[in-house]
Amino acid sequence: MKKIEKKPEHRNHYIERFTKSWAIFIKNPMGKTGLIILSAFMLMAIASFFVPLLGPVYHPMTGADPNITYSTGPSLQHWLGTDFIGRDLFVQLLEGAKVAFIVGLSCAFISVVLGTAIGMISGYAGGIVDTILMRIADIFMVLPSLVILLILASLWELSIWVIIFIIAIMRWPSVSRIIRSQTLSLKSRPFIEASRVAGASNFRIIFKHIMPNVLPLAFLYMTFRVTSAILVEAALSFLGFGDPGQVSWGMMLQWVWSSGHMFQAPYWLLPPGICISLLTLSFYMLGRAMDEVLDPRLRKEEEEE
Amino acid sequence: MKTKKIIFNKLIEITILFFIILTVLFFLFRAAPGDPVSRMVDPTLTPEDIQLLIAQMGLDEPAWKQYIIYIKNFFSGNLGHSFHYGEPVSNIILDRMPCTILLFTTSTLLAAFAGVFLGKIAAWKKGSAIDNVLSIGALLCHTLFIPWFALLVLWAFAYKLGWFPLGGIISPELWINDTSFFIKMLDVLHHMFLPLLTLFFIHLGSYLLLMRSSMLGVLKEEYIITARAKGLSDKVIRNKHAARNAALPVITSVGLSLAFSINGGALTEQIFTWPGIGRELIFAVSNNDYPLAQACFLLITAVVLIANLIVDLLYAYMDPRISY
Amino acid sequence: CQKKEEEALLKIGLPEEPKSFNVWLASDSNSRKILSQIYQPLYTRDPKTLKIIPWLAQKDPVFNKEELSYTIKLRPAKWSDGTDFTSDDVVFTRKLFLDFQIPGYASKWKVIKKLDVIDEHTLIFYLKEPSAIFLSRVLTTPIVSKKEWEQIAANAKKTEKPLRTLQNHVIEKPLGTGPFMLAEYKKGAYVYMKKNPYFFGTGKKIGDYILGPYVDSILFKIYGTSDVAILALKKGDIDMFWWEIQPGYIKDLEAQPDIEVFLNEKNALYFLGFNLRKPPFDDKMLRQAIATLINKEFILTRILQNYGSPMHSIIPSGNTFWYNPDVRRYDVGQKDEDRFKTAHEMLKKAGYTWDKEPVISDNGIVEGQGIRLPDGKPMDNFVILTPPADYDPKRAFAGMMIQEWLRKIGMPAFARPMSFNSLLDRVKGKHDFDAFILGYGKLNLDPDYLRTFFDSKNDKPRGWNMSGYNNPDFDKIAKKQLSIIDEEERKKLIWEMQEILMEDIPYIPLYNPHILEAVSKKRFEGWVEEVDGIGNIWSLCMVKKNNGYSNNMDKGK
């Protein structure tokens, strides 16, 4: 009886909430579809680690088939065919899935963490801090991000991580605006004031009281950010500002485009484009479904239906 | 009186923002490696030649000095000459601007109207087949990879079916023979159709989804129930009471998406050979044509800032609760 | 409208808009394509023999060895506004070059000590020193009209930045002597050129051709991407796409009945260059070993899809007169394993060691690890810079493959494609690099560039000796060949230079791609092929309407 069981109980709460939300989520056809597509891509990404082990021919970047000297269509050995130097397109597609995940998730993570932190600080601190942070956010919002990316991309050597970083840097302001407004509305909630009256420090209030309340929203935004990060990376690669040493779907499209196979090799053109759309779609669907889980108004209706 | 003051304050704020952006950009460009000359791989150019060219472009001065000169010129209305065109940057911009505006405002507005209209219907019939079709369609639009889509559109409608020209803004064949203004206008519209269609679909998705969710929120408001209690018809409730409120966030998004359209626009312009600002900007950035790139950039920034201001005002007009 | 159709209107697709019609500014290829139809030089090259032949000049120059002078007689030509083309224009052009120090021209024209006008159509050029390239490089520069430029130049000179002012002067209707003149330019949409009624060559036989132009006008249309331009070509919207096309299109285009594909040699050089200023590439043996490791055959068949020829010297083999076929070759006919073995031995001999030596067995090659320089220090990671794939996929892929080959023997190589600006800034401007892949798509036929690229005098920031190659013997020969006017004699020196270079191997020449171009056969025919393809002034002077073919086809559709 006298034992402290706070910790496990605490976790249980989250598990309970998670399972509850999960139940709502999985009932949502959109969430379900999204999840199925997403798992397929996850499998692809995982496969990308193993396929190159089959032989040097299956290395996405350097694995040129010695018997093939031009772009070929699907065959038994190369399921989707090869590009013009004889590299397996399917392997590239798998690698692309991995890269899309890395880019999408890490961009989203960085920008959401940054956006959430800044949004919370800005909203909670108010005053001059708020003004300055939000003006900075305004500046980032106003700049056309793709073009800024182009400039920055020429400033630094292009590696996938630099690109991730740049995209993330360009994408935090919208997150922080939303988190800020959420924080503003939380800030004047009695439970925050109650905690202040109890003597809690600003630090504690931000992390113990505000953060758990904005986290679901931040998480939701993360899925949307994943979508935009993947699209931006693809666009960058397509324009030739991607990491040239890294296979990605955008790169594949760039290659099919720049090597003049655009309308000659549908087996090369279509898969990456469709994958980009499908993967972003799945994340987007996930986000929409999550949105409904999170939005109490919608959720109420769901529960009672 | 008070409104005026607020607008004035906003304008000051915008101006400050504008100059901060100008400064950041200026130094960002100068920090980029290479210079406009380094790209010229003509072995007949001696290092002295290159040095001369750089000096003539005023790039041999330290960056801060260049900045002061730029600011000075800026205030006297001189944005400089493009390194590559040799023309005053303002000429180039004045040339490109109408094309971009024509295409993007039309497509954004059309998409916004269509998005509001369809989103309204989808929300009103939530869960129905129409809603599902619209939502999924919108999702697909939202996740389209633009260049890919644009090229496919071009291939299908311009090449395979031959209904539309393969890019460009006019048919030179028509224009070199003096044709009537009316035909020329039709010609421009004919050329505009495919890029318009592409941009329309790209934007449509997000507006539709936004309108739908916003409308769903509004439909739960008390005043909708009140309106029903009054005995108003569904149409009146939907269009007058719900849609108007629900469209407010879409307005904001239209303002913000102007920035986006320049992004997505660059690619679309490239593929449809549309002679707009976005294409010019990409060219200028990748060729280190600083004056041109800066001017395009500042123009976009100014447009976005002003658009946001207008959106704010419009918002205040549409939503009486916000008072300026 | 009907009547216009009768007119022979040639439609040419361009990948981008010409940026400027000011010859002193225009550096982009599209502007040059248009300007080269307008501004004409005194001499030009015959497309077949590649010999210098008179163009605006009436005949070959008369050389006076004692005075070091060239007497040149001009043709009775007219500018496109009907005024006469005279010696004054040549004198004015020279003055303009020197007054404004116009980059690329002034340095060449400096060799002229004095320029005397004998009469309206005769000039004598006195040189400071004998120059092998006077004909091929100096007299092939375009001449501009005094009438057009005199006032502009006078005004520009008064300004603070005269050259810039001159370059920024907006020229709307350039005045030239060429076969076409600019009729209309609609920004962002098209360039419309009309036949120049005063063109000096019309009806004349120059080289093997009786020049036209046989078309009445040319319409340049712009297509933002090659794909669209090729669709337009297939559809018949344009008659020619004036741009190199990627091998990927070829199969499809060859299958089209209306399309003709042209495949021509290029006078180009694509190479892997090293930074000889610092280890590890200051070691000749290492460079030679690398040259051995590179499988040019692979690059050619795969990356170039066989549209190209391997390069074994700095001068491309197509330039038959100057090309030395007997330079040292590193890789010829070797299988990968042999190549690997040879390189391994070369390195061992040069004192390189490995922590774990690479081995070649029946099962293939086991990668080496921890290669050490002869002084025992481990070899640092080095980067092979290449242009990005969108700029040139061939070079980017070649870099990638070279990285893999070098890694096999244990070298820590990293191919890193980077934006073209940054690449040039590092290689040419800052000399901050290890190795790089670059290329010249259009070398001059005169081999003087060997001197430009490897003369130790040019080893300075922004200089053309990017590798930092420094060989006094080479410098001496390079200087000497410049002043030898007898071609056979000069050839010996040029061959010697190539031998030295291929022994020291500061650049490893990789390949010389073919130029692939496509035209529509529907309406026009008679394209003139040259070493750099069909996109040249000869073609435009020679193409004619292809009556029988086009009419039937058009009506059939």
Added chain:
Amino acid sequence: MTEEQNIQTPIIELNGVTKEYSSKKNFLSKGETNIIALNNISLAIQKKEIFGLVGQSGSGKTTIGRLLVKLEEPTKGIIKLNGKPTNKLKGKALKHYRSKVQMIFQDPYQSLNPHLSIAETIIEPLVVNKIGNALTRRDKVLETLEIAGLSPGEDFFHRYPHQLSGGQRQRVAVARAIILDPDFIVADEPTSMLDATIAIQLFQLLLDIRKKFKMTFLFITHNLAAARYLCDRIAVIHNGVIVETGSADKVIKDPQHPYTKKLILAQPGFNFKN
């Protein structure tokens, strides 16, 4: 409710307290409109009494409460706790002050963090004031829960706010307020969102607590009947000014100020009892 009157120093004293709000938006547009929420208020609350503050909406009741728990600083005037001025407290002193003065908020649905369990909510004051260790804290929480009428305490320990009814939530709020053994509690309309039957139970709880722990309450309400039921003394506030103070019975039976009269008249006359 007859508590012996204390003639000692009042526990809380407000001297000429004025509070203005300005609607300042950002650094460019300096706000012009100043709302005077409180105008020169002077009040003294004695130890162990329940002091009622009544007035209509927007009259400044909550503002006084917030000033007292230092969520706001007065524009002018002095607030004294046990005779000591408390303006502009910072750091430790502020913490100490807050451990003495606690608040129960109006809306039970909004005053609990939905992400914290009941135990975590109630334990928070102990944690931030570094009182006790994990074990003693737990005991204290259990004890307080029982006092607040949530028994057995273990039942509520691991529940979350959404699993409680409105009345139970308000009891949690009470528990959170009393766990630090404060001298003074501000209760800002704690029952206005609750049904009458639940409200009366809560009143009873407050009375019990007062009796047991000798705490002082400031009870804010717009319901005169509730004020009379609960309070020893009442102050009537109107537009930021205190218009009348006196013992609860006296103010209601024999109102002096016209506003008080108006307020009393406005209470829906329910004359069916007895």
Added chain:
Amino acid sequence: MALLKVENLSVGYKSKKGMVNAVNNISFSIEQGRSLGFVGESGCGKTTIGMTLMGLLPENASILKGDIIFNGNNLASFNDEKWRAFRGKEISMIFQAAMNALNPVIRVDEQIAEVIQIHNPAMSKSDVSNQVKKIFSLVEIPEDRLRDFPHQYSGGMKQRAIIAMALACAPKLIIADEPTTALDVIVQDQILKEIKKIQKALNTSVIFISHDIAVVADVCKDICVMYGGHIVEKGTREEVFKSPRHPYTKTLLGSYLTLDSYEDINVPEIREAPDLITMTGGCRFSANCNCKSQKCQCQTPEWVNLSSTHQALCFEELLNKDKND
């Protein structure tokens, strides 16, 4: 004949956990010009009744059984079209959350003119605006505030505007669902007076819903006390409040504080809210009733007539036993 007669009405909400029996087998009627009050604690189904009468139940709700006869029409059988013509004209409603019941982006006068227009399509513009002015003067909003937006109104004015909206077509019945809960006492007092005045002036019937017995007692002649979806006691206000018989009514009255005295306050036990999903049989108040008996939990109580107008839903013996105490 009664203006409105509701018989054995049950309304349920579908939910994940099962059917929420929000309103269970209730019957009442109201005559022209009379006022009927519903009182009960939060969640007892008061709003549900109002919404049912307006045909505005949310999608997941359904009328399980019962008849609603209004002026000879059975509302339960109405289709959408009929409801639209009916709402606002015959019955109108004043909503609980007045603050949000006005569309924030439409001017107040237009929102009122709208109702008149839709039900009187033939009316000219100027007639409509005259009518609007007339109604505004009835609820005492100054004419120069007509063209304001809702946010420019104070809470009391908004509530008046809502009342004006409900009155616009002179309906026969007005349902007022807690019209004063969000207002403060003084304003509440004014609004209640307003409602009484108007009811008298126009001779409309009013159904008044509130959880505050004093407010209901103030406005209404007849009272229904609700608990957990049941009407547990009904009668004239004197009968119900002076001599309450149902234990719940007693509890409610017992915990009501008045200005005059508080001697008879009895603090009820801590209670649980009835579970509207699982509770099917038995008295819903049984868990909290102090006259507990086994019977209460399993057997549905019946109406006990106490007078011609006064009835309670309980077991007769318990009522009587209680009386004997």
